[in-house]
Amino acid sequence: MRVNFTVNGRPQEADDVWEGESLLYVLRERMGLPGSKNACEQGECGSCTVRLDGVPVCSCLVAAGQAQGREVVTVEGLAEFAKDRAEGCATGACGSAAGKGTTLDQAKRWQAGGTDSQTGEGTELAPIQQAFIDAGAVQCGFCTPGLLVAADEMLERNPNPSDADIREALSGNLCRCTGYEKIMDAVRLAAARQSEGV
Amino acid sequence: MAATGAPTKITQGSQTKGGIGESTLRPDGTLKVTGEFAYSSDMWHEDMLWGQILRSTVAHAEIVSIDTGEALAMAGVYAVMTYEDLPTEVRNYGLEIQDTPVLAHGKVRHHGEPVAIVAADHPETARRAAAKIKVEYRELPVITDEASATAPDAILVHEGRDDHHIGHVPHPNIVHRQPIVRGDADAAAARADVIVKGEYYFGMQDQAFLGPESGLAVPSEDGGVELYVATQWLHSDLKQIAPVLGLPEDKVRMTLSGVGGAFGGREDLSMQIHACLLAMRTGKPVKIVYNRFESFFGHVHRHPARLFYEHGATKDGKLTHLKCRIVLDGGAYASASPAVVGNASSLAVGPYVIDDVDIEAIALYSNNPPCGAMRGFGAVQACFAYEAQMDKVAKELGMDPVEFRRINAMEQGTIMPTGQPVDSPAPVAELLRRVKAMPMPPERQWESSEGSDVRQLPGGLSNTTHGEGVVRGIGYAVGIKNVGFSEGFDDYSTAKVRMEVIGGEPVATVHTAMAEVGQGGVTVHAQIARTELGVTQVTIAPADTQVGSAGSTSASRQTYVTGGAVKNACELVREKVLEIGRRKFGSYHPAWATAELLLEGGKVVTDGGEVLGDLVDVLEGEAVEVEEEWRHRPTEPFDLRTGQGNGHVQYSFAAHRAVVEVDTELGLVKVVELACAQDVGKALNPLSVIGQIQGGTTQGLGIAIMEEIVVDPKTAKVRNPSFTDYLLPTILDTPTIPVDVLELADDHAPYGLRGIGEAPTLSSTPAVLAAIRNATGLALDRTPVRPEHLTGTA
Incomplete structure (x- = not known):
């Protein structure tokens, strides 16, 4: 069958799709977007998390045909997605930060001292992507794309989350390397930078 | 056409010195957060x-x-x-x-x-x-345990074995056997005021790397x-x-x-x-x-094990002896079983001074899933058992468990049961002191002015308790792990380092075959090159077989061994650069010939700080390249009868304190905090060091209360091959993990560093078990602990 949907703002088309193929498979193997990961392909690990019409889903559990005519955001489009949203927020459409989260000063202790340039230097990153790098939340990185999409969506809903809020929102994303501490640090850092307009 | 997704070189600069000791960021970080980093899949x-x-x-x-x-x-x-x-x-x-x-x-x-x-x-x-x-x-018929493997009519899993272990094993269904005998355990037992025996079972763990x-x-x-x-x-x-x-x-x-992760698998x-x-x-x-x-x-899994331990102690708290037998199930194929046996036996005593020991470890051939390497490699199983024993002996003596460990803690100069002296810092007592001194998490942390937050309670959002039936427990543990490949293995690594001027700037290129599996070896290689060669720009070439072997990314060894190889190659490159400098500019300044020269900030400087020239000028029209193997101190095999021999390269130590809350009615456990103190020798990258310690700690937590591959004892078939049924710690299951890093240099190692990746996986599990025992008063002799073990319904 043929499938059409929008990925990261661009219309995409895939031909000869077998009806049993998942959205994840079509993204990875037919559209050249392997950023969404295939750690379990059974909806348990969250490494394949994408936004489907704004809702975070395990793309391994979505049949490709179900995405027909819909909008998908993957980790490859996260920076642009976040940038567009921030520009929308400049009009005052987004919620203001208040209350229970972490202040930027508190969050700065999770910011690594280094200021290294990277391969891909000059690449514009979403705040959550930059925070994952700065806080040391990336080791093998296989869980990272799914966590970034999930964490970004949580910060969109809840710009100033408590630790318990972060844990609840990310409980569908397994990480085997970090013990989650630096992922917590990264999300707190991103929230604090976002709320204080850094 | 070429394959899509083939790795490319990564160049990383630095606005600071970016050398060792700094928390520089991963060179592959941007690629990994944008989804552009190409994994094998x-x-x-x-x-x-x-x-x-x-x-x-x-x-x-x-x-x-x-x-x-x-x-x-x-x-x-x-x-x-x-x-x-x-x-x-x-x-x-x-x-x-x-x-x-x-x-x-x-x-x-x-x-x-x-x-x-x-x-x-x-x-x-x-x-x-x-x-x-x-x-x-x-x-x-299936062979599933020691009894069925060594029964008189047992089918041989492998007929006609001709490997080099067959001559010394008591049965062809035993892969390898390693006794360690030192002193006279029977005579020492006669001096003991208390004797404590225990039998423990350690379940089969999966590495569960995500890629x-x-x-x-x-x-x-x-x-x-x-x-x-x-x-x-x-x-x-x-x-x-x-x-x-x-x-x-x-x-x-x-x-x-x-x-996408490895952990031995x-x-x-x-x-x-x-x-x-x-x-x-x-x-x-x-x-x-x-x-x-x-x-x-x-892939192979972590060996499940049955462990039989007997310790004795005098009334004043001194351990007298250890008798110990460890039966590891290697499954159908040998994999790394022989080396796992070597580790389990040689580290069975733990980080304690016991002069009289009688230890035996074996690995079985069976029809269970093959088992081999996983983070901690034989030392994990032993640590679970000896730490349970330490608590039992302390209790029998009426002593505080941490004080009892302190009295018996090994230190630099202690002789291991293998006869090997521990010739670098072994701050076992200090790590326990530090982890005990860390502030405690507040009691009843689920309560706030807004009422109970069930997310902070055992059972979490299942809303199974609002605090009733919940009891807190605290437990301690400490462990010892060897670093590097042991028992006489030629454990070398190779590094190729090139230095040249590119775009008007000196650039170092590091090429090794080291497998970057997430641990941050590539970060450290760039740091070492900056420290040794005074550059900011470092290019990491993809790992391949066009360069010599780097050895395995396992045994906590890569920063030590391939890090050592990169350091060594950089030093050789530096000598060549200085030779070129002397040739080109030696006549301009006498210090070229007389002073100790360094490369710093893109310049050649004397050890007194005087600048002799720019690296750009020295290297103009020249490129310097060195590929060289590097070795740590050799080790020896263990004697097959006595286990004596200087078998290990280096030892690594970590201690944990676990704080748990147990819903004693439902048998649900919430780990509230898992604090760790570890000696790392020298933290080449503090951010990565803490990341390793927290990750290792969490894998130990998984063993304690969640993770087990369930194999049907009647059919030897795996019952839970999915993330639905094999439970990994999620972010909800994992507590805060405060880390206290101690840096006592090992003079034998590059920069004094100590391999760090595995030690935290050892002591984490027994600390959690000790805390659950402390909360419930139950003996708990197996891991993982499941709710039915706590409610008496198993």
Whole structure:
């Protein structure tokens, strides 16, 4: 069958799709977007998390045909997605930060001292992507794309989350390397930078 | 055309010195957060086929027949191969003992053993074709434990063994046996005021790296093959792959693809040979990607173990002796079992001074899933048992468990039961003191002005308690792990370092075959090059077999050994750069000939800080390159009767304090905090060091209360091969992990560093168990602890 949907703002088309193929498979193997990961392909690990019409889903559990005519955001489009949203927020459409989260000063202790340039230097990153790098939340990185999409969506809903809020929102994303501490640090850092307009 | 997703070199600059000791960021960080970093499962090639493995549905059986006809006739299927189709007489492989068939030959020895392989134009076609292969099995009785392995009429898992362990094992179903005997345990037992015995069971853990086994094999015009794969040791793979393919090693060109974690589970081969065989058979690129179900069958696991311990102590709290027997289940194939036995026996005493010991460790051959390397490697199982024993002995003596450990803690100068002196810092008592001194998490932390937050309670959002029936417990543990490959293994690494001027700036390029599996070795290599060569720009070349072996990314060894090799190569490059400088500019300043010279900030400087010249000028028109092997101090094998020998390179220590809350009615455990103190010698990258400690700690938590591969004792079949049924710690299960890092230099190691990756996985598990015992008063002699063990309904 043929499938059409929008990925990261661009219309995409895939031909000869077998009806049993998942959205994840079509993204990875037919559209050249392997950023969404295939750690379990059974909806348990969250490494394949994408936004489907704004809702975070395990793309391994979505049949490709179900995405027909819909909008998908993957980790490859996260920076642009976040940038567009921030520009929308400049009009005052987004919620203001208040209350229970972490202040930027508190969050700065999770910011690594280094200021290294990277391969891909000059690449514009979403705040959550930059925070994952700065806080040391990336080791093998296989869980990272799914966590970034999930964490970004949580910060969109809840710009100033408590630790318990972060844990609840990310409980569908397994990480085997970090013990989650630096992922917590990264999300707190991103929230604090976002709320204080850094 | 080339494969899509082949790794490229990564260049990283630094606005600071960016050398060792700084928390510089990962050079691959941006690629990993944008989704551009290519893992082995992301590899793609035009016209590529998909490979699929057919695995045995039974654990132990003779293969009566295999019929591939229907599978071969399916549209889209390019090849089906069985044992009969293997190209050479070499049809087995293995890390140490070549006992593992590439494809089953007449017999399968464990559930999920590869029987046939298929290549097709779509992964679903390949799966359906594999399902069409008809295999007729004649089932055999299964060997599942020591009693069935050594029974008088036991079937031999491997007939006609001719490996180098067969001469000293008491039964052919025992892979390896290592006794360690020192002093006189019986005589010492007579001096003991208390004697405490325990029997413990340690469940089978899975590495559960998230990136599935995967890779791409591309046939090349010269009859060889290019293989892009996620592994822990390219050259070890190469040695095992090439003979089976009937190719010389230089025709199997391996490149490390992005690796999604490893933790020991990629030390053995998985899909490598199968992908190459199918690529050579079809003349097309072949990609294989396991799904999670298959991954549970596609790699070895951590050895489950039965451990029998007897300690004695005098009334004043001094340990008198240890008698200990550790039975590891190696499953159907040897994998790393012999080395795991060596570790379990030589570290069975723990970080304590006991002069009189009688220790024995064995690994079985059985029809259970093969077991091999996993983070902690034999030391984890022992630590779980000896730390349970320490608490029991302390209780018997009426002593505080931390004080009791302090009294018996080893230190620099202690002689191990192997006779090896511990000749670098061993701050066991200090680590315990530090972890105990860390502030405690507040009591009843789920309560706030807004009421109870059930997310902070055992059972969490299941809303099973608001605090009633919840009891807090605190537990301590400490462990000892060896660093590097032991027992006389030639544990070297190789580094190629190049220095040249690019774009008007001095740049160092580091090329090794080290497998970056997430640990941050590439970060550290760039730091070492900056420190030694005074550059800011460092290029990390992709790891491949075009450079000499780096050894394995395991045994906490890569920063020590490949880090050491990079440091050494940098020093040799520096000498050559200085020679060029002397040749070009020596006549301008006498210090070129007389002073100790360093490379710093892109310049040649004297040790007094005087600048003699710019590296750009020295290197103009010249490039300096060195490839060199580097070795740490040699080790010795353990004597096969007494276990004596200087078997280990270095020891590594960590201590944990666990705070848990247990819903005693439902048997639910919430780990509230898991604090760690660890000596790292020298933290080359503090951010990465803490990340390693927290990650290792969490894997230990998983062993304590969640993770176990359940094998049916009647059929030896795996019952829970999925993330639905094999439970990994989520962010909700994992507590805060405060870390106190101690840096006591080991003078034998580069920069004084100590391998750090594994030690935190040892002590985390027994600390959690101790805390649950403290909360419940239960004995708890197995891990993981499940709710039924706490409610008495097991």
